[in-house]
Amino acid sequence: MSRRELCVLFSSAGRRVELIQCFRAAAARLDVTLRVIACDRRPELSAACHTADRAYAVPSCDDEAFIDAVADICRTENVDLVVPTIDPELLPFSLNTERFAEAGTRIHVSQPLVVEIARDKLRTMHTFHRAGLAVPRTDTLENARQAISDWTWPVFVKPRSGSASRSISMIRDPSALPKDCAEPMIVQEYLSGPEYTISMFIDRDGVARSCIAHERLSVRAGEVEKGRTVRLSELPALARGMAEALPDARGALCFQAIADATRGLQVIELNARFGGGYPLADHAGACFAQWLLEEVAGLPVSANDDWRDGVLMLRYDQALFDG
Structure with missing residues (x-):
């Protein structure tokens, strides 16, 4: 009913x-x-x-x-x-x-295993690699120090469980690698090219119903403030790979990817929740919020992949007053 x-x-x-x-x-x-x-x-x-x-x-x-x-x-x-x-x-x-x-x-x-994978950036990269998805080389800071000659510089250094672009830095020389870090850090191969947020909706039966990308034209505090939807040719294969890598994922998820000039599209991070840029996807027709309400209300689920390409979002600050 x-x-x-x-x-x-x-x-x-x-x-x-x-x-x-x-x-x-x-x-x-x-x-x-x-x-x-x-x-x-x-x-x-x-x-x-x-x-x-x-x-x-x-x-x-x-x-x-x-x-x-x-x-x-x-x-x-x-x-x-x-x-x-x-x-x-x-x-x-x-x-x-x-x-x-x-x-x-x-x-x-999603199920705890999916959340645990998403919260651990090193585990995320290993999980995606095993599923055949393209990812940059990623390792612990300690392991990278022991194999400095095997890395190409510069590299990215980031917290293993960070979010909102917290404490991410680009290191151009091995001597600049951080020491005595307050939390576990990872080293990731440097990629150069357009960066995308790719949002997916997986229904309650585990079927990936929609996969939408937007280019991150401008980012503030880890959240896109200017973006444009893009139909990347890699999206169908990415959706299949994600569903295979995360069979217990449900609802809205998003991940970041960089289209490197030489290596192509590489997945770099996963968030097992609505991303901060979701309103752009919603406006473009990837209405995850509606599809969740349909599931909860017992209505026919209208989830689809027929979203609009080239939709531009330009965010601005707005004040809310009380009193």
Whole structure:
């Protein structure tokens, strides 16, 4: 039986106003009444929480009380779907999907193995390589130091579990490799060329239904602020390879790739969630938000790969005032 009223909770909502807008627009197209709940550590300082119908304060996602707090909200508000928005909360949610399901709430998250792979950049590269996907040479900083002569310089150095382009640097000379790092670091072969975000939607049966790329024309704090959709010839093969590499993936995922001038398209990172640039994909017709609502509401799922090429997004800052 299909449902015409749904409640969606956005966790760690932060600045994800556009993501909420995508879900509201999708619900309107489906003639579904949507109630939006948002939570954050400090909802009074979250723009997305101010645009929700109701907002809650919750502990940090690395706090043992986090899952209990979100579960209480879901029970109180009769939440149908939880949409996580940041990487650190994915594993806690993935490990507790059955608990939420027993209360009638679906978590938009893949199985723990997929999340663990995505959170470990070295493991991501090894997993993709085994599946036959093109990836740059990647190793631990310690191993790279021991085999300096085997590397071509410059190289990229980045945290093994980082996100939002945090602490990424280009190292032009072996003597400049960082020492006494505060966290595990990896070294990755330098690639030069256009960079793309490629978003995929995998339905609840594990079928990859859509794969859309946009060129990252300008990036701020790891998130695209200017982008344009592009139908890359490699997309069908990439979708098949991703589905093979991550058979337990579900819902929206995104990964970064660079079209190197000599090596072609190389996958460099994976995020097992909605990417920050998802609103561009949604506007171009890759309506992941709508397809998730269709699944949760028991409606026929309209997922397809018929999105528009050449759609340009130009983001700008907008202020939200309270009081």
